[in-house]
Amino acid sequence: MLNLKNPDLFNNRELSWLQFNTRVLKQAQDESLPLLERLKFLAIYGTNLDEFYMIRVAGLKKLFTVGIIESSADKLTPLEQLREIREYLHQEQQVVEHCLNSILKKLETNGICIKYYNEVTQQQKHYLSKYFNEQIYPVVIPIAIDATHPFPHLNNLSFGLIVKLRDNDNPALERSGIVRIPRVLERFVELDLNTFVPIESIVAKHVEELFPGYTLIKQASFRVTRNADIEIEEEEADDFMEILEEGLKLRKKGAMVRLEVESDGDEELINFFNRHINVYRDDIFRFHTFINLSSLWQIVTNKKFAHLLVEPYQPRNLPPLDNIENIFSTLEKQDIVLMHPYESFDPVVQLIQAAAKDPDVVSIKMTLYRSGTDSPIVKALMGASESGKQVTVMVELKARFDEENNLIWAKALEKAGAHVIYGIKGFKVHAKATLITRKKGGKLKQYAHIGTGNYNPSTAKIYTDMSYLTSKDDITNDLTRFFHFLTGFSKKGKLNELYMSPSQIKPKILSLIQNEARKGVNGRIIAKLNSLVDDDVIRALYKASQAGVKIDLIVRGVCCLKPGIEGVSENIRVISILGKYLEHSRAFYFKNDETGIYISSADWMPRNLTRRIELLTAIKDQKAKNKILQVLKLQCADNSLAHELQSDGSYIKVKSDGVKNINNHKYLEDYVNKITKATKKESASVVEQLLGNLFIEGEEL
Template sequence: MANSIFINRELSWLRFNSRVLAQCEKEIPLLEKLKFIAIYSTNLDEFYMIRVAGLKQLFSAGIMASGDDGMSPLEQLKHIRKYLQNEQIYLERHYLNTVSELAKNGLFIKSYDELDEALKARCDEYFFSNIMPVIVPIAVDATHPFPHLNNLSFSLAVKLRDQDAPDVLKYGMVRISRVLPRFCQPSENVYVPIESVVKRHAAEIFPGYNLISSAAFRVTRNADIVIEEEEADDFMMMLEQGLKLRRKGAFVRMQIEKDADEDILNFLISQTKIFHKDIYHSNIPLTLNSLWQIVGNKEFSHLCLPPYVPKTLPPFSDEGSIFEAIEKEDVLIVHPFESFDPVVKLIKEASKDPKTISIRMTLYRVDKNSPIIQSLIEAASDGKQVTVMVELKARFDEENNLHWAKALENAGAHVIYGITGFKVHAKASQIIRQVDGKLKFYMHFGTGNYNGGSAKIYTDVSYFTSRTEFAADSTTFFHILTGYNKNRRLDVLSMSPMQIKERIIEKIRHEALQGSKGRIIAKMNALVDSDVIRELCAASRAGVQIDLIVRGICCLRPGIKGSENIRVRSIIGKYLEHARILYFKHASPQIYISSADWMPRNLERRLELMTPIYDERLSRKLYEILELQLSDNELAYELKPNAEYAKIVPKEGEKSINSHDVLEEYIAKIYRSVKKNIDDKALLVAKLLKES
């Protein structure tokens, strides 16, 4: 399919995760490498639970094609298996190299058998006091059926010999509870995989039996109810047309120790009925997403990157009212380089201000102990009108969101739990104050969640405004959320599912009319929508120069006939690229921010917002960020016509540019100037590449 303009979605995602793993090849601190291995492993778990599970369901339903690239579910599954079997080699190499280097720095990951006697004794003590009481020994025979294995459950399969009847072999398992830490820690600098400690004490777990062999294993199931809504809705739409009755929770992967006893492997296969090609043999510990336990060791923080403290800049660095600052000028801040505190301050000040009569917000993911929620509760308790859209379908945050929704309701807030048939993914706030008998409106629109934790690691944009053109639209938007309204269209803002895709296509077509003078730069997390891809290619054929900065999935194949003028790059680094920023040279205005990626689910099956940036200063700031990322030659990868990504490196004599470092240094430079009471307006809007 090399001549097709479409790249398979699943294979594109696999290459994204490969770029995450490839960070281990860089000269970065060792615990940062463990972080990327943990992120890679977590990503892969979700991919199997959702995407592979969906493909298996399509295959079982007899569906022959599932995307514009034309690959059948079976073809995709074969490619995925081959790709990941090969990548297992790189994963093991990066892990083992990192563990070896950590040992040189005094931090050890060892099996029980590698410990000295003193450390073994500490592990033994820990086993009897903390592990033995909570593990579950399981016999499997004619009177003990094979147990239900939860998704991502981690166990030790055992082959035992009866001490009283040596010819009698038994099979069983030890289920290792998730409440237990992944690693035992007999000393501050030594971590021991828990399964090696459990294996050592098999005789105490199964008295009267001798351990012949054992193998740690882990299963992945179709995650079904919890997360299909988020990532597999395209599969579900196909299946819900009556093609297949879903088999809930089917096994989609088994990970097991390499060189596991053949009898144990056959025992597990016979009980789980898992397809043999979905078994992955590992030469390193399983459940690598738990490496965060080691990364968090404060004694070895010198093996992590030094923490960066986000800065608060003018006009929000003053102690004055945030409302007065927003009334004077629009403000745009870029996280995590600039602090999330002004967003928190906006809601906090509104909750305490006697002139505030209404606060409206959308909440998709929030902190566990959210100061924003606390302020909303205080505002509602004080009699202010508080309206909050809490999206209960936010993946993995359902329980946390439900907790906060109930707390808000108890305080007197009006809580909306969702829109039938849609997920609300827009990030918006509106505050209404009554000043001198008139209503004043203050809005915040963002590309990221109202979450102070993620705002420290995700690159996002926050936009504050009191412009009258946004007041009516934001009011209409919240009325759509709370009431009956079939006209889901706004004037200045754009809202999906009715408007964002339509307006994006309009702007692409308008650039196409300019021919070679046309210019598009679009930054997002994923590009999947086939209609948008076709329009981009049509604009490319018209001569428009198009640069796409796509962190993850990109289904557009650049650099072939029909997409000659399209370049695609992905940036992977210290921070997770999350902002959606769009530039259309001949549009008015030219710059937009959005909560939506260019995917069918965002453009057609969610409530999202796209916000125009009218202020020329702020437009210039965002345009400079786009140009900076197009100049990045340290964190960037370029998508090639063969669908592979090539690392971009500085050319001979070319300056090295790391966009994350540049933005840190640039914001810190402004911050230092402010601290010195230097009122340098030029510095605030300076060219990033020239000033840093």
């Protein structure tokens, strides 16, 4: 009998994440993509890596410090993981720099240049000197470091220059200092003819103006990364909002975990700096290109260069939401599943806006995890509350890196008179749900939205997610219990039609997998999610594979399961899809289950299954089930954007091998456009047939 707890059967979570970010980097290397699209993926790669160091690497360092030896099913110690991470990233840095230089050279042929100060014309230098005096000089902070000037505190992701200076009056005297370049200043200064100059090269040229009486000897740009994970002792939090606000301040002061410096900086300069911040030597990264890949967003989002990005897609409203007067009466007739971003998120926004204005609506209940900075949904909720409706909003203040934004919305909602819940002690509320109660014919009727993604109209245009809209009593009654659980006291937290973590989702998932295993070769599972980490779920999938169940897993990011191991997982295929849109939805198909199709806010990770409030929803409407299943099968057939996980933890790009090229993102765009055109000139029966079927080469999937 095979030991399914053998650590060799599991990929390490952190190393699997690095593989995911490498797939992002491969998108930047893909020469078939427009140049700015490739630059965008480099910016995403850099942003991802910043967060990985701030949270994951920082967490491993803390585990090592407190003496934790074993932290995951693969049995790698924190120190072993840190060593492998550092080796991986130092090797990959060369690939990153080569990729960036290649893109920049090709951008230059398209009239877009990034040049350092010493590479521009004399006339441009004159302009940059004027710009420095007017825009930079008043804002940058020159800091001397000596016995009377202690080393300053540097916030997380602080950026600037390390400098060595010579006293003009006493040439034997050398001084050290830094120049902080605040984030309020743009990373690149734009010149005429689409030329961008890194701000640090401008500051470096004018250092002697910042330190009068001194001559610059050496300089190097730097960027520091701190531990940004906020720890809150909720048992001691009498005022949770106050504690969180304090935690946000402390985030800026977390332990240093990474130092990035430009390669021109010599060892003496770097050692001087590092004596004060104390970063481990292998967490120092020297760049031959400019520091901070995430700053490339400034160029990527420049509207002048939109022609160098992938052509934008306009989300559509399909029947029955394409020409609707009353969304409530529509939901009374049928359930609706929306596939974002191909189908617009607008109906979800309009549902909440309609509820806010409808005099028959008596209450709106909602969870908010990440809502964006200018949320029409939150504004509608505020308006509803001010007009006298009962508005209850669960605002998750612990949504990482959105804490500050959520604090602002929570205070605004409270001011408008809404009942605001600030989280459940010990758990994050990650479920995405709305419940609207409305008077109809002397009775109360309820309407629900349950989603896989956040209530954020902006990200709904670039994330693939699913929305389920219904007025079915069994669902709305369960959501009533769900919101009562959030606002009141409950030790059970058990729902009847829906499944809620931490108590219900994991047992349900395990039960569904085990049921397929009992069917042997007649079993079939397709699961689409962002991350697969949970040991128990992985072992259940291994057992199902051993029983002969065919399993397709569409896992965007971390996957700790190893497919293709003889006698264990040879019936499991794992692919990751990366492309124009960020795959974000969670949907599952179990062939022998009575319902068969489920959507969820939860990934198969311990945090989602045991430490968060999540929802798993069975989809029972036949049309909605068919729609989701066909999208899952389409993604399994993708041979353009998919990478397949190998048993050694690496990924190989799936090849079409002369078969029809299937890019599921493009395919779904075209499919939705086809229906939109058909609604204008085809009969209702033709449109209905199109809505019910996806086709590849005339064959239904």
